[in-house]
Amino acid sequence: MSDIRDFVMGHPLFCHHDHHVSFQDFDAGRDGYDHKSLLGYATADLVTAAGPGVPAELAVDRLAEYWPAICTTGYGRAVDLTSRELFGLEYTEENWPAITDALQDAIATKSAAEVYEDLVHERAQNRWTIQDGAFRLGNEGALRQDAYPDSYAFAFRIDGLLAMTDAVVIDALERHTGLNVYTLDHLVDALNLAIDEFQETGRLASIKIGMAYQRDLTVGDPTYAEAEAAFVRIRNRKVFWDGIQQNSGAVDAAASRNLGDYVLHRLIQRAADEGLPVQIHTGYLAGNWGSLAGTKALHLLPIFDKYRTVRFDLFHASWPWASELGAIAKNYPNVWADMCWAWAMNPAESERALSEWLDGVPYTKIFGYGADTTYPWCNVGYSLQAKIGIARVLEAKVAAGYYSEATACEVAECILLRNGEEFYGLD
């Protein structure tokens, strides 16, 4: 092992993005954890391998049939890395019963907090985590202080407001804040009150924009009058508890777009006021059948240009448009390029992207890792996968004569940990 590889493999990480279950939800699911719980994102590759007409649940049920076809992908290799690292077992059909037993043994005598300590902190070496999923409307346990490790900070996410087709999310905002939302101004007031509440926990790290799952990332700048007209139209579509719609007229795409864009600008302005970073999903979408065309980070250029004091953390290497993200991060001082989840989607392209970015973008503007997963054991494989790729890229820079070993270690320390700590003010 080279010195730089040694350095990377032993280095603590800043995990820019995760969706871990809370301690309470982890405990509720204890009986069901088995070898399939290691799959993480690999379930989507099973669906792809199965071909058309096979529902997702069936594809996972037929794991033995499809696993050989996906054990070579980034998603598949991460599963095997987790199994080998934690249990010393290759992830093969004959080992699945033993993997289930080993997993159950590993957690049997531990509290959820102890499991997270062991897997996330000790084994995956994740020193800090930005958690996405807790700070949302309707999450009863959102404000509990005993749901996640102290090393977790939280992203506030309300994508429903950015792609509204009915008033369901407005109802949720009313319930959450206790405010009546009769006007566009009320809507913005309620949104800000919800953010206040999360901010008062002292653990709000960012505003997360995940709207690429619902709409394209092209953002206009509607006037107040346009947004208000859209609000009235959508508000009047309130669906009552008995399912009777007050106004069954279809909401046109333009109304949804105008209101969503208006709210997005208010969210980013709140981030500007508070000095809060904004995390944005760009590129490939989790699962299957996602609409990829609208997810390019390039659509967001007017936003980066307009909000020059806001710091943007752009996710997932924007894969498959990683080169574009490199150019964006080079051009806009307020944009940081983030490799969270990218190593699992495509390790080879992630290596190429990181190598390219390092040749074009200051290494202080690159974030190397985020597991983006549900269960703490998956972090073990995803963190190893990222470290293997990062080490290979840095070894190549040293071998080419571009970096000294000392420079390679400095770059590694920054992209693995220090850049995240400085960006999110955690240390």
Ligand SMILES: [Zn+2]
């Ligand atoms: Zn995610």
